[in-house]
Amino acid sequence: MEATREIYWNVGHGVVWPMYVFSFIAMAVCVYGFYRRLVVYRQGKRLNRFDRLRVRVNLVFRNVLAQTRVLRVLGPGFIHALFFWGFGFLFIGTLLVMAQADIFQPLFGVVFLKGTFYKLFSLVLDVAGLVALVMLVGLQVRRFFAKPEGLETIRDDYVVHALLFTILATGFVVEGVRMAATEIRNNPNLSLYSPVGMLVGKPFVGMKLDALFLTHKALWWFHFFLAMGFIAVIPFTKLRHIFTTSANYLFTDLAPKGTISTINLEDEGAAQFGAAKVADLTWKDIFDADACTSCKRCQDRCPAFATGKPLSPMKMVKQIGEAAFSNPQAGLIEAVSQDALWACTTCRACQEICPANIEHVNKILEMRRNLSLMEGVFAGDEVRTATSNVEVNGNPFGLAFAARGEWAVGLDVKVMEQDSDVDILYFVGCYASFDKRNREIARNFIKICNAARVRVGILSKEEKCCGEPMRKLGNEYLYQMTAAENIERIKGYGVKKIVTTCPHCFNTLGRDYKDLGLELDVEHYSTFVHGLITSKRLKLKPEPFEFTYHDSCYLGRYMDIFDAPRAILTTAGGRLTEMAKSGSESFCCGAGGGRIVAEEKIGTRINVERVKMAEATGAPLLVSNCPFCLTMFEDGIKTGDCEGKLKALDLAEIIAARIGG
Amino acid sequence: MKILVCIKQVPDMESRFKVNNSGVWYEETDLAFRMNEYDEYAVEQAVQLKEQSGNAPDVTVLSIGPGRVVEALKKALAMGCDRAVHIQDDEYYLKDSWQIASIIAAYAKDLNFDLIFTGMQSQDRGSAQVGVTVAELLGFSCATTLVGFAYGGNVITAKRELEGGLKSVIKLRLPAVVTCQLGLNTPRYPTLPNIMKAKKKEMLTHPVADFLKEGAHSATERFYLPAKKGGGILLEGDVNDMVDRLVEILKEKNAVVR
Amino acid sequence: MKALLVSEYREGKLLDASYELLAFADKLGAEKTMVLIGSEAAAPRFNGKVYLADAAKYGEYNPDVHKKIVLEAAQRENSDCVVFLHSSYGWDLAPRVATALKAAQISEVVSIVDGKFEATCCNGKMRRMVSLKTVKTVVTIQAGAFSFSGEPQGTPHLERLDPAEIASCLEFVGYEAAEAKAVDLTRAEVIVSAGRGVGKKDNVQAIAALAKALGGELGASRPVVDAGWVDHSHQVGTTGQTVSPKLYVACGISGAIQHLAGMKKSDFVVAINKDKHAPIGEVADVLVVADVLQFVPALTARLLK
Secondary structure, eight states: OOSBOOTTTTTOGGGHHHHHHHHHHHHHHHHHHHHHHHHHHTTSBOOOOOSSHHHHHHHHIIIIISOTTGGGSHHHHHHHHHHHHHHHHHHHHHHHHHIIIIIIIIIIOOOOSBHHHHHHHHHHHHHHHHHHHHHHHHHHIIIIIIOOTTOOOOHHHHHHHHHHHHHHHHHHHHHHHHHHHHTTTTOHHHHTTSHHHHHHHGGGTTSOHHHHHHHHHHHHHHHHHHHHHHHHHGGGSGGGHHHHHHHHHHTOOOSOTTOOOOOOTTOTTOOOOSOSSGGGSBHHHHHHHHHOOOOOHHHHHOHHHHTTOSOOHHHHHHHHHHHHHHOTTSOHHHHHOHHHHHHOOOOOHHHHHOTTOOOOHHHHHHHHHIIIIITOOOSSHHHHHHHHHHHHHSSTTOOOGGGTTGGGTTSSOEETTTOOOOSEEEEOOHHHHHOHHHHHHHHHHHHHHHHTTOOEEEOGGGOOOOSHHHHHTTOHHHHHHHHHHHHHHHHHTTOOEEEESOHHHHHHHHTGGGGGTOOOEEEEHHHHHHHHHHTTSSOBOOOOEEEEEOOOTTTTTTTOOOHHHHHHHHHTTEEEOOOSSOGGGOOOOSOTTTGGGSOOOSSSOHHHHHHHHHHHTTOSEEEEOOHHHHHHHHHHHHHTTOBTTBEEEEHHHHHHTTBOO | OEEEEEEOEEEOTTSOOOBOTTSSSBOOTTOOEEEOHHHHHHHHHHHHHHHHTTTOSEEEEEEEESTTHHHHHHHHHHHTOSEEEEEEOTTGGGSOHHHHHHHHHHHHTTTTOSEEEEESSOSSSOOOOHHHHHHHHHTOEEEEEEEEEEEETTEEEEEEEOGGGOEEEEEEESSEEEEEOTTSSOOOOOOHHHHHHHTTSEEEEEEGGGTOOOOOSEEEEEEEOOOOTTSSEEEOSOHHHHHHHHHHHHHHHHSSOO | OEEEEEOOEETTEEOTTHHHHHHHHHHHTOEEEEEEEEOGGGOOOOSSEEEEEEHHHHOSOOHHHHHHHHHHHHHHHTOSEEEEESSTTHHHHHHHHHHHHTOEEEEEEEEEETTEEEEEETTTTEEEEEEEOSSSEEEEEOTTTSOOOSOOOOOOEEEEOOOOOOOOSEEEEEEEOOOOOSOOGGGOSEEEEEOGGGOSGGGHHHHHHHHHHTTOEEEEOHHHHHTTSSOGGGBBSTTSBOOOOSEEEEESOOOOHHHHHHHTTOSEEEEEESOTTOGGGGTOSEEEESOHHHHHHHHHHHHHO
């Protein structure tokens, strides 16, 4: 017998026009729903995310079709991916049926759903449908029974799950009933290619034909209207993420990671700085709320959330959406709360993992800008003091700027003011210049440069804070002022290359300063030294040691530098035991986002949390390569009672102790 | 109501001071400058009074010194003062408190200020004389060391900080000079819109010769670092001996232990 | 040289620091006369002339009134030099007297060198030697710079001053007592701070005892507060309070930069630390190399004797 089936069997061709009419209505409702939302997105400021379309479309394909970011978290990620592909196949199947039934057959007399192709079609769809159904049940078990901590379940979820389940289930029942009437007895071989349908249909086989026809018709229409309902409610429920989350890949920020908008301080017309209301954010910021499916992957990785601060990146994103849709005049900062806003360390763990391509960090920065620039509010008195100190003396400690180069006295390093003929300018940073513990990093870096015969110079008292902590705390004005001073000096000496031992200075000088007119080669010392080793300008005499390595946020997630430091440490004789959270899943030390100058008053200490993770590896040494991390770890070791069990060292100290060979 | 705020730009006290070539004041290179901390409270109080009075009062901020003091004046403008007066004087440090006060009094004489705010002392010279002397020269009433300020119906109710945490409350009538102590209020951090507005506010410069009519009553003969008697003293050895030695040192050097 | 010494009186009592004026005058080798707006009972114990005006009539403090009284005494004595304490009373009143006398005023004198006055400046970091160009002078002396040794004794010869009603635009309303509030280290004159060298929470009381013996407040370094041994209100440092006491005793504090930045302005720093090379040594006037737990109780005992 022919491997095919009659489309519109039993329901008749008469269903076509009501089908189209209702589909049209459903789609119109859907489009209208999105149109209403578009109006709300438009409240936000303009932003061009439509350039380089080819790259953007590529991202959509990769992330939506291949579900790459969803699969970053394997368990639920896998379940969702399979569900998505299953549903996807069913959708394609429906399109094929529509193509044949409404276009090819009536217009050209072509029938392609027959023979081997039909058998394949049937089998694939049955399997897809079953996979989708099973995966859906898996997701339901997770959400309604396992109830992972932090996962919010709202009425929306019940509706969507009920709808999806019923659609899939009734789909199979409709098929089963049809097969009970047409295939199971009459064409058993064919029915093997619709195994699920066959199983579902078996109980119906004994039924009287009239009853079968009626049941089939009723179920068909039921399934149809459910599907129409599904389409119509998309924009009004979480289902909207099918479009919004997918579209968010199109709207990806293609600028380098961590790029922040540079406020034009010359613009005399500007009256509002930072974000107080949704209208101060961009349309993308509002759209992000719609792309968010509340998967809580960001919240799960937020170091502030993990230690009891009131900050949840997911909640913040949703609050912006709520304000945009229900009360646009509402004050965002009151809704999110200052405590939550100041708690962020800008570690980027949220953005790095988000499968919906949401940009959490810059929203927080914009609100901080409003607090700082429009209200003159600080995260605490100590932050205000640090800010004044940077204004007056160019460092957050308030120590005399003239003493900035004193750490280098007696060392073989040039001061640019006296002799600017150098290979690299070493931008030391505030901590390595003034803090006793961190001066060791600076001294050891010079030792390394000397050994590799790299002629290195420093700005000494002409160097000012790179401005990063102030910028991250929202004080764009002070950042630009201090940056301008640095840039003038650097340009004045005709510097070609800058190397820095601080990842924050590294990010700021290498990326942020571009907007302020400085574009030159800026490298972090980890990759610089790695280059020295591989080019044999520096030789190390390995001495064995056991260690664990901390990927600082501004080196790892921001700059994707993970391998070079590890390679160096291995060359130096180290045996690495990775922490559970390492690489791009590294857990912040707590000092980013300007919080190095702030007091941690809420919840438990982030640095102690991280130190305990290091201790758990059993390694006696915690190696990092950021002065903020080193400071946090020294502090955390004391506070967390790990003295004697764990020692904190910077990469530079390990390298410098092994020069030779 | 016309308000005058007198401010001074001083070096940041964290700096390491070096004696200048003439040996009578500090060398300016390698010093970071900022508004005298006491004057910040004065500026803040003046601006608060202006705001509380429906923004009607006009606040002039004045400073005497070289070109760099313009930065301090700009900050005062960004905090909310309406106009600035820079009395240009590269050799401000050669004038004693008496001359400084007379310059301010000469400037203010015919301008009918109702209230003059200034810090109770400068962080560098620290003579705590200028404010009170200006009041005496202008015939204004004066109260110093304010940690509390309230104004109503031409009368100021001021709280003065005395020793040991004690405070005294006094009332004085305008016109008046008040000198401000740390903690009088919380000086606001200038917001960016205010910093930008400040760029447009009036800044007049007068050469000091316009107002200097008095000769000095005193002069700094020598400016120097106090002799550190043998640097830091290191005590080692027997605990009880060290206790005795320390008590001796404290009595001698510190007058805290009597 | 005739010196008129202006004593201070508050809430019915003569302030003891007034005797430092005598010590100053002696150093100067000047003829001493005192003036006091106070009461007979509070007249200073001094074998010399004391001009006395009744505080009950003229008020405990009204600058316009007090100025007239001091000027009256100065005129009668034909004083060359009028001396005040550099206090909230002295710095308020002295410039008024100086202006009226057309006299040079030198504030916060810390010593007399070859007959010249040495004043402190730049937050106590520097000194200046001042030369005077007027016939008369007004001086304010730094508290504690001229210590009066021994017990004051003598019977003053009182000359009453009773000027007519003096008009004033200023009215004294009253005093307000110091609030008993959570620790405000910024006003403390003596601070004794506990650092990690103290060992554990129970040992903090030894440090607090020393603070009490010195009449000061308990401070703490960051790790100690973090560990919960002391409340945050005692923290000294960049994320705590920035302090400038006359005496700062750092017990078992290594001297991390954040702490140093908070206490660098102290006039006199004593550090007690086992480590001779602890960074705190760089800012300490005296570094006692000892175990905090041994030294501190011994010092406290000695002070209480």
